[in-house]
Amino acid sequence: MMGVTHALMGGLLGASSMFFTPELFLAAVAAGFLGGLFPDLDLAWKHRESLHFPVGYTVLSSVLIGAAAATGNYYVVLASYFTASAWLHSWIDILGGGLEERPWEGTTDKGVYSHSLDKWFPPLQIIRYDGAPEDFLLTVFLGASLYPLLNGYPEAQKVVVASVIIGGFYSLVRKKLLDARDFLLKFFHSLID
Ligand SMILES: [Zn+2]
Structure with a gap:
């Protein structure tokens, strides 16, 4: 699934x-939005390992939600939305493709x-890969x-519209990006050889 999804x-x-906390509505939406993006920042490290913690976020968000309910503290409430969203992300990745460069090939478990x-x-591959048409449909629906x-x-609202546009653009170029990269690599190799 795409980061914007x-x-x-x-x-x-x-x-x-x-x-639950209508007075914090907008801040909670922002916290949830960022928490949903957060795990995929590990694309720069070990993707789906460094910042994806299905069990860890389950424990952490349970503790934070409990603490938020008990204290009502502004920061704890927002941290609980952020963490719950990272938790949802870490689990729901299972509906998508596997950890491989071309997830539509389905060669990894x-x-x-x-x-x-x-x-x-x-991976269950209900959404076959990030940027698949069904992924974009889900983005539009959300x-x-x-x-x-x-x-x-x-x-x-502008952020929501921008997210959908980014998702649409990514879906359009998802497969072509790899072909373009391979083409450039071949081209540079031919220059060196
Ligand atoms: Zn992920």
Whole structure:
């Protein structure tokens, strides 16, 4: 699943604050949105390992939600939306493709990694790969669900629209990007040889 898909999903999770902590609504949406993006920052390290903690976030978000309910502290409440969203991301990756350069080929059984169990769960490939048409459809659906909830917050609505546009663009070029990179690599190799 694309980063923007996760982010919008996290934003919606943050929007559930309208029932629990309506006074923090917008901040909670932002915390959820960022928490949804956060695990995929490990693309720069070991993807789906360094910042994806399915079990770890389960424990951490349970503790934080408990602490938030008990104290009502502004920062703890926002941290709990952020962590719950990272938790959702870490688990829901299992619906997507595996950890490989071309996930549509489906050659790996590495979907979601649990550090505590030291075990990979296989990808279900319901959404075949990040940037697949069905991934973009999900992005549109999530964006269309979140947008009206942000009535009165035009700046936040712009972020939702921008996320959907980014998702659409990424979906269009997802496969072509790899071909373009391979073409350039071949070209540079031919210059060196
Ligand atoms: Zn992920």
